[in-house]
Amino acid sequence: MSRHDPQTSAVHPPVAVPAGSRPLGVPIYQGHLFAFDAADDLAAAFGGPDRSFMYARMGNPTVRSFEQAMAELEGGAGAYATASGMGAVNAVLMALLRSGDHVIAQSSLYGGTYALLHDLADRWGVELTHIPGDDPGEVRAALRPNTRLLYLETVANPTTHVTDIPAFAAAVRGTDVLTVVDNTFAPLLCRPIDHGADIVLHSTTKYIGGHGDILGGVAVFADSAVHHRVWDHAVELGSSADPFAAWLGVRGLATLPMRIARQSASALDLARRLAAHPSVDRVHYPGLIDHPQHDLAGRLLPDGSGGVLSFELAGGREAGRVFSEAVRLVTLGPSLGDIATLVMHPASTSHRQMDAASLADAGIGEGTVRLSVGLEHPDDLWADIEQALAKAS
Numbered sequence: 075m076s077r078h079d080p081q082t083s084a085v086h087p088p089v090a091v092p093a094g095s096r097p098l099g100v101p102i103y104q105g106h107l108f109a110f111d112a113a114d115d116l117a118a119a120f121g122g123p124d125r126s127f128m129y130a131r132m133g134n135p136t137v138r139s140f141e142q143a144m145a146e147l148e149g150g151a152g153a154y155a156t157a158s159g160m161g162a163v164n165a166v167l168m169a170l171l172r173s174g175d176h177v178i179a180q181s182s183l184y185g186g187t188y189a190l191l192h193d194l195a196d197r198w199g200v201e202l203t204h205i206p207g208d209d210p211g212e213v214r215a216a217l218r219p220n221t222r223l224l225y226l227e228t229v230a231n232p233t234t235h236v237t238d239i240p241a242f243a244a245a246v247r248g249t250d251v252l253t254v255v256d257n258t259f260a261p262l263l264c265r266p267i268d269h270g271a272d273i274v275l276h277s278t279t280k281y282i283g284g285h286g287d288i289l290g291g292v293a294v295f296a297d298s299a300v301h302h303r304v305w306d307h308a309v310e311l312g313s314s315a316d317p318f319a320a321w322l323g324v325r326g327l328a329t330l331p332m333r334i335a336r337q338s339a340s341a342l343d344l345a346r347r348l349a350a351h352p353s354v355d356r357v358h359y360p361g362l363i364d365h366p367q368h369d370l371a372g373r374l375l376p377d378g379s380g381g382v383l384s385f386e387l388a389g390g391r392e393a394g395r396v397f398s399e400a401v402r403l404v405t406l407g408p409s410l411g412d413i414a415t416l417v418m419h420p421a422s423t424s425h426r427q428m429d430a431a432s433l434a435d436a437g438i439g440e441g442t443v444r445l446s447v448g449l450e451h452p453d454d455l456w457a458d459i460e461q462a463l464a465k466a467s
Contacts, residue, residue: 100139102321106130123152123305131314140320141292143327144282148257148274149267150294152301154308155315155323159258159277160186162291162313166254166273167191167223169307170300173199176221180207180237182230182437184256185420191225207237208366213245221251228266228374229259232384232420232444233437234358236367236374243270252300258411259382262334263375267296273304278323280411281381284333288322290315333413333449338378340455341447345383347456353393353467355441359383381448382410384420387441393466394419394441400462403454410446415455417445 078086108127110116119128123141127133141153156162167190171177179191181204194200201220205212213224224246226237243253247270254273255266261281266274276282278290292315295301308314315323338361345359360371360379371379387393397417398406404415420438447455 100136100321100324102317103135104317106134122302123154130317131312132309134314134317134320136317136324137315137320140315140323143324144276144278144292145294147261147265147327148294149265150274150296150301151298153292153294154301154305155278155320156291156293156308156313157315157319158289158313159275159279159291160190162275162277162293163187163190163256165308165311165313166275166293166304167194168311169304170252171198171200171222174201174220175223176201176203176218177223177225178203178205178213178216178221178251179223179225180205180227180230180235181432182207182233182235183225183227184231184258187225187256188432207235207242210238210241210245213242217246217249217251221246221249224251224253225256226253226271227256227259228264229360229380229382231259232358232382232442234259234360234365234379234382234384235437236360236365236371236379238367238370239264239266239269239271239374259380260375262330263338263377263380267294269374272296272300278326279409281330281334282323282326282411284326284330284411284413285322286409286412286414288319288326290319290323292323334381335378336449337381337411337447340450340452341381341383341445342379343452344445344447344455344459345385348383348385348459351460351463353388353463355386355388357383357385382444382446384442384444386439387443387466389441389466391419391421391440394421394443397443397462397466400465401458402461403450403458404445404462410444412446413449415446415448415450417443420444 119126137155141155145153191202195202203216252272255271256275257266258277258280274294276292278292342361345357345362348354349357398419404417407416420442
């Protein structure tokens with residue numbers, strides 16, 4: 075029984091600690107404060123991502139469980155989970171760049187990343203060179219003494235361009251340049267660190283979470299020193315992940331192998347049907363034999379090319395609008411990697427920050443439609459897509 079007044083006892087409830095057993099799943103540690111018996115131990119907890127928990131912005135048991143799971147998934151030395159995918163991108167870029175530094179980035183990038191890089195160029199004086207991403211010689215030609223980062227996407231959004239990560243990473247090996255790869259489109263299908271990448275990024279909102287109910291991101295590091303360097307900045311940036319979102323990320327990982335395999339198979343099936351349809355000018359999907367990087371995808375993504383494809387409608391922007399509004403089973407909405415199939419028009423949504431010339435350089439047309447394939451039966455999806463194509467023709 076408590077020896078305190080009930081008013082005091084209400085503020086200090088007992089904390090049950092498992093003894094003789096352990097939780098089978100990852101518990102949610104929603105509390106943001108942790109207590110210490112020794113002042114030196116509290117002081118030491120401020121020292122890095124692998125220290126004792128003391129304040130949730132600096133670290134949390136549930137979040138760390140997710141970070142450790144993602145580090146293992148990607149073969150990294152450590153990870154930092156964030157409140158969104160762009161939180162991870164910002165944490166890495168803002169921690170590792172300063173005014174006067176130079177970044178080499180492929181032309182076809184997620185619109186938010188493209189906008190951030192150009193904002194850093196405009197406001198911070200970070201120098202930026204875009205490359206098509208077809209030949210590692212482009213990297214060698216673009217290298218400068220002040221180059222600090224090479225930024226790539228495993229499968230580009232939304233063009234599905236596949237980057238030769240081993241060759242591009244090799245192009246900067248032996249320099250001070252870190253290779254950053256956004257692997258959001260290909261979790262489990264590709265491990266960029268195995269191919270020479272230094273940092274791997276994910277919007278865990280997408281395939282990792284998988285159910286359209288979390289917002290999150292993560293950066294995985296091949297080297298613990300770089301991990302610590304980013305962590306030092308990121309915890310001050312305030313981009314830390316919420317424990318509940320991290321717990322949902324752990325839950326999502328359990329079914330990721332089954333989901334990504336099914337979505338890859340269905341995406342290939344639909345890509346083949348779309349390629350044969352008269353209203354479609356071109357289909358972008360690495361699993362198709364006429365995709366420019368089909369052979370590379372076979373080596374880099376041997377277990378499937380993911381669940382995202384894009385296609386060009388002959389009728390341009392208006393056809394894209396009509397198609398997107400005509401689908402019934404497929405959902406018109408942002409994001410990707412969900413259990414439900416989603417469609418959107420990149421030029422007017424995710425890549426709205428880009429002007430016509432930048433869109434063309436990135437390979438995004440006015441009639442480009444992006445399809446993120448979910449877990450529905452492909453025959454049902456095709457019936458819906460086919461009726462929408464008829465209306466958009």
